[in-house]
Amino acid sequence: MASRECPNCAVVIEDSSTACPICKYEFAQRQALPWKPVAIILLVVLLIPVVIQLNRMFGR
Numbered sequence: 001m002a003s004r005e006c007p008n009c010a011v012v013i014e015d016s017s018t019a020c021p022i023c024k025y026e027f028a029q030r031q032a033l034p035w036k037p038v039a040i041i042l043l044v045v046l047l048i049p050v051v052i053q054l055n056r057m058f059g060r
């Protein structure tokens with residue numbers, strides 16, 4: 001089981017805890033990176049010049 005240190009009172013608590021049992025410090029919830037929309041946007045942005053290039057090459 002992973003553990004982490006409370007930034008408020010420096011006590012080591014379980015990683016799954018959302019608040020420190022000693023000082024009631026509330027940890028910020030870990031947010032998963034929204035990598036899927038970011039990846040889709042990146043793909044579209046990267047594909048646009050490719051599509052333009054292909055149109056120039058084949059779209060006569």
Ligand SMILES: [Zn+2]
Pocket residue numbers: 006007008009010011020021022023024025
């Ligand atoms: Zn604490």
